[in-house]
Amino acid sequence: MTAVELLQFARGPALWASLAVLLAGSLWRIVGIVLLGAKPDLSEPRSTRLFAGAMRGIFARMVPRVEFRLRKKLSFWNGYVYHVGLAVIVFGYLPHIHFVKRLIGVSWPALPEPVFFVCVGLTFVSLFIALVERLTDPVRRLLSTFDDYFSWAVVLLPLATGMIAIHQSYAPGAAPAPPLDPLPLAIHLLSVELLFVWLPFGKLAHAFLVFASRGVTGAALTRKGAPL
């Protein structure tokens, strides 16, 4: 198989298969949990604004209460850095926007390349800080499983292969023709597809589970009139 054929495979069957696994796996996980069922709460609620409570739970936990911000400041800020950094890289880089446009026909303005490169650098460093903390902090080391380290690698790989793939500036409007070397680009795409395939099965599923978890707790505490 040549590099171009590999790229065609990555852009074609592999992409669609990985997206199918992402979608089916995520649905399986969510539906599997929902089917476990819940009993109605028979206690007299102090508040019945449960949907508002769930929404508050979802948004309030984006920023920790002041009482819990005092320790481990690096971890606290580092979490924001790689989450925001990854979002900027995925949604702000022109080739990624073109990729999405080819898939679903939607596009938006890209970030200037210098901003993107700063984000890549910061996110890369931030992910390594997260790994070092996981390996050195006794609490996180104890909690960590294969899932944590594999998920970390699966997130880092697209970043690393993407950096390798970009060996020249990407000119706006060049999307129709392959602007980059086919082999690194194919590897980059395959690493993204690995992330798609893994996401529903490991801890990366927190990307969607977080809304359910925060929402459930937000509604339950609101029902009691307890602080969120």
Place this chain on the structure above:
Amino acid sequence: MTERARAVLDAVKAPDARKAAREFVAQAGRDAAFQLESCVHCGQCADACHFHLVTGDPRHTPIYKLRPMLKAYQREAAPFASVKKALGLAPPEVTAEELHEWSELLYDSCNLCGRCTLACPMGIDIASLVRRAREGMSAGGFAPTDMYTAAERAIDTGSPIGVRWPALKRQIELQEQETGLHVPVDAEGAEYMVVLSSIEIMGFPEAIGALARIFRQAGVSWTIPSAGFEATNVGVQMGSREVAAALLSRIVDAAERLKVKTVISPECGHAYSALRWEGPNLLGRRYGFEVVQITELLDRFVREGRLRLRGKDARRLTFHDPCQLVRRGGLTEAPRRLMGGVSANTVEMPGAGAANFCCGGGGGVSAIHRAEGLRFAAFEIKKQQIEATGAEAVVTACGNCRNVLEEAIEHYGMTMPVLGLTELVAQYLDNDGR
């Protein structure tokens, strides 16, 4: 109901890890499963837990305490469990050795205080999951022996420390002599029915006299039942819904027998959780009466003008929040408004209200003898907070907190009284002693 509870208590005679695992799985319904599945192992809950903060032991990380329950759930009920099992990737079965080790983590080093819940960035209600995990532990026979003993005593006598009606009757008579007021017993059709904790009855009986003075001024009818007077619920603490339901049904029976409109939960944090929030779900039906916590009721009476206060305590006071009333029960403001009415100089501890630290004895920990050293160690944080306020006395609204605070204060050689909020309110009633 009582027989089912006794059958559960027999589990301690032959601990069974598979039975525990089955109950772990049964407890992992939809909402619990969403939370079990969402953990990203960030460890932020560790910094919220006083047991971890004082010991530095990573095993005291709240979410880690759920590991056996998580394993059982992932093995048997999680969405990909069957596939993982077929591929040999499912977690191994939980073992008896593991559960004996986790008994210390799920009981001795957890007050169910919910501070971790408040800190979790994924919004996982870790405290409620620990409460669920305890169901598995107690069903399998892995809860602390002290809790089985207390539960057995509560089933037999009505009280975890063996307080029967004659003992309460005697305390009521003494309080009637002290206050010159009549304490109605088994008064059918009364508006309010008061239940009490054994700690209050034996340790702080003046609370009964305080209630008599309060209800007289409020001008409402009230009663204490001669059967079903015990509010504490060791079943909720050990994590046995059968025991909890058996104990709770005695209060509900009394309320229905006496046809009262409202049952008053006393100064006891977990009793409020048991009666107000868990009770209807344990019994599988809604109550025909309202449940209010005593501070909630006093606050209501004061705001309605039914209670008039005169004078204020001039000492520097601080209020200790009982976790089950405030963080887990939603009663943050009522005790503070009452404090404002009776204290001229209240100083709040850091994180007061929602983020307060537990006294160290909640969630049944004060009933576990082997946990005493850890409990006193955990109090170190509370001690520093109390000392930082410069308070001359601590006020609280939970008999168990009060008892634990008194013991710890003595242990650390501090000299400071611990007061009950209800008694403080009664002390500053206008027309008191009339």
